[in-house]
Amino acid sequence: MLNRLGQDVSDHERKNLYLLLTIGLLYTLGIFLSNIFVNIFLWKQSEDIQVVAWYNLFIALSQMIIYIVFGKWAKKIDRILILRAGIILISIFFISVLAFGENAAQFNYLLGSLLGAGYGFFWLAFNVLTFEVTEPYTRDFFNSTLGMLQSASGMVGPISAGFIITVLEGYTGYLTIFFISFILFILAVVCSFFIERRQVEGNYSLRVAINERNKNPNWKMLLNAHFFQGTREGVFLFLVGLLVYMGTTSEMTVGIYNFTYAVTSLLAYQLVARVVTPSNRIKFITVGVISSYLSVFWLLISDVPYEFYIYGAVIGIAFPLFFAPYMSISYDVIGQANQARDYRIEYIILREIALSFGRGTSLLLFIVGLLFIEQSTWIQYGLVIFGVGYLIVNLYLAKIVRYSSDS
Numbered sequence: 001m002l003n004r005l006g007q008d009v010s011d012h013e014r015k016n017l018y019l020l021l022t023i024g025l026l027y028t029l030g031i032f033l034s035n036i037f038v039n040i041f042l043w044k045q046s047e048d049i050q051v052v053a054w055y056n057l058f059i060a061l062s063q064m065i066i067y068i069v070f071g072k073w074a075k076k077i078d079r080i081l082i083l084r085a086g087i088i089l090i091s092i093f094f095i096s097v098l099a100f101g102e103n104a105a106q107f108n109y110l111l112g113s114l115l116g117a118g119y120g121f122f123w124l125a126f127n128v129l130t131f132e133v134t135e136p137y138t139r140d141f142f143n144s145t146l147g148m149l150q151s152a153s154g155m156v157g158p159i160s161a162g163f164i165i166t167v168l169e170g171y172t173g174y175l176t177i178f179f180i181s182f183i184l185f186i187l188a189v190v191c192s193f194f195i196e197r198r199q200v201e202g203n204y205s206l207r208v209a210i211n212e213r214n215k216n217p218n219w220k221m222l223l224n225a226h227f228f229q230g231t232r233e234g235v236f237l238f239l240v241g242l243l244v245y246m247g248t249t250s251e252m253t254v255g256i257y258n259f260t261y262a263v264t265s266l267l268a269y270q271l272v273a274r275v276v277t278p279s280n281r282i283k284f285i286t287v288g289v290i291s292s293y294l295s296v297f298w299l300l301i302s303d304v305p306y307e308f309y310i311y312g313a314v315i316g317i318a319f320p321l322f323f324a325p326y327m328s329i330s331y332d333v334i335g336q337a338n339q340a341r342d343y344r345i346e347y348i349i350l351r352e353i354a355l356s357f358g359r360g361t362s363l364l365l366f367i368v369g370l371l372f373i374e375q376s377t378w379i380q381y382g383l384v385i386f387g388v389g390y391l392i393v394n395l396y397l398a399k400i401v402r403y404s405s406d407s
Contacts, residue, residue: 016133017142019195020126023188025149027087027122030184032150032157034094034177035115036258037165039238040245041097041174045105049242049379050370056238057363058112059119060230064356066120071349072204079125080192086122087185093118094178101171127348129195131331143327144273147320151269154262162255209346212337218400219347222333223354225326225396230358232389235366235382237359240299243379244308253305260309264316272324278332281325282394282401288322289390291315296387300380322390329397362386 039052046052073082093115100107134142165173213220244257276284295314302308334340334347366386369378 013133013135013138016196017138019191020129020133021142021146021149023083023191023195024126024146025153026184026188026191027126028150029153029157030090030181030188032153032258033161033184034157034181036158036241036254037161037174037177037251038097038111039242040251040254042105042108043242043245045102048105049375050367051105051108052238052242053363053367053370055108055112056234057360057367058109059116060234060356060360060363062113062116063120063123064353064360066117067124067349067353067356070121071124071206071345074124074128074345074349075204079128080195082121083125083129083192084189086118086120086125087188089114089118089121091182091185094181098171098175098178123352124349127352128345131334131344131348134331139328139331140276140278140324141273143324144269144276144320147269147324148266148273151262151266151316151320154265155259158258158262159252159255162250162252165251204346205343206346206350208339208343209337209350212347216337218333218403219337221396221400221403222330223351225393225400226330226351226354227358227361228389228392228396230355230360230389231362232386233355234359234362235386239366239379239383243299247303247308248305250305253308256305257308257312261312261316264313265320268317268320269324272320276325276328278328281329282398284321284325285397286394288318288320289394291318292322292390293387296383300383322394326393326397329400333400358389362389 039055042055043049043052093111096107096111096114097104100111104111130142161173161177164176167173168176209219213223241254241258244254245251248254272284292315295311295318298307298314299311302311330351334344334351337347340347366378366382369382373381
């Protein structure tokens with residue numbers, strides 16, 4: 001897999017690419033092992049989906065605030081230090097969940113804020129480093145390979161956690177998986193000591209990226225695309241896994257569901273890595289988003305394990321077809337923006353703000369809907385409504401590709 005880089009890629013570039021991929025793997029494995037069960041952990045305590053929705057809303061809001069308030073740190077502080085800060089905060093989050101124990105659901109706002117802050121710092125640094133260590137000719141390789149590593153993490157993490165929680169009853173199972181995640185985060189920090197440190201000269205000015213919206217139609221459309229990406233992910237990232245548990249009351253089933261998703265996703269990422277090129281990206285994106293939306297209607301009628309597994313397999317194939325080429329287009333648009341070399345951090349931060357704002361918007365609307373519509377009915381409506389997000393993303397990306405080819 002790692003030998004697919006061309007001969008024109010220097011050893012220096014390879015080293016930084018591999019280190020960043022390793023950090024992404026360790027981080028993702030730690031998250032997949034533990035975080036997927038936090039929503040279930042909170043719901044089992046409260047049996048109130050609003051508690052879980054508020055927890056996820058505060059994750060999105062906290063992450064967005066980090067980008068807005070602390071984004072300038074990426075130009076004043078070594079990005080590796082910011083990366084470590086994010087990993088440490090996420091580790092503290094898992095320790096806090098254990099400390100609160102049976103009362104964790106009462107601290108859903110605090111826990112969501114803490115995890116969102118960790119996400120914010122980590123992805124602020126990771127996205128900037130991704131832009132810096134990749135070039136247009138290595139981005140499809142990097143995004144596809146990272147996706148495959150994330151899929152492998154999804155294979156190992158959730159099913160292992162589900163087995164551990166099932167065998168070790170009570171809090172012992174959760175304590176075990178949280179501790180393993182903590183060790184993985186520490187290893188990610190160790191790897192960060194070997195990646196090249198990069199300093200950015202110049203003043204921090206988010207206004208440059210904001211003003212570019214009025215001058216660069218591709219940048220404006222990309223921000224809109226990330227917002228609508230967020231409107232789908234805000235609800236789907238927490239609700240689907242919770243639905244699987246609510247329908248089966250089995251952590252092991254949740255683990256197998258995610259294992260199924262990860263296996264098919266891994267295969268799909270391998271396909272994407274081999275066949276996707278800048279000229280055919282939009283075709284794969286279109287197939288991916290249409291498949292992911294149609295699969296929602298299968299999810300709505302699923303109520304036994306194997307039906308959830310089928311949904312996991314379909315979405316596992318559809319998502320890589322969409323996400324890997326989408327990220328390549330995203331970084332290409334940023335790379336072609338005005339003064340991207342000097343203000344790449346600002347562009348990345350504004351992009352992530354748009355994504356977090358989209359997630360927060362959908363979660364807030366979902367919570368409001370729960371106040372007026374019966375829960376099971378609104379969950380079904382919500383999946384259909386917010387599932388449209390990726391379809392809208394596809395429309396914007398098609399315009400970007402068409403506009404770029406005409407200019």
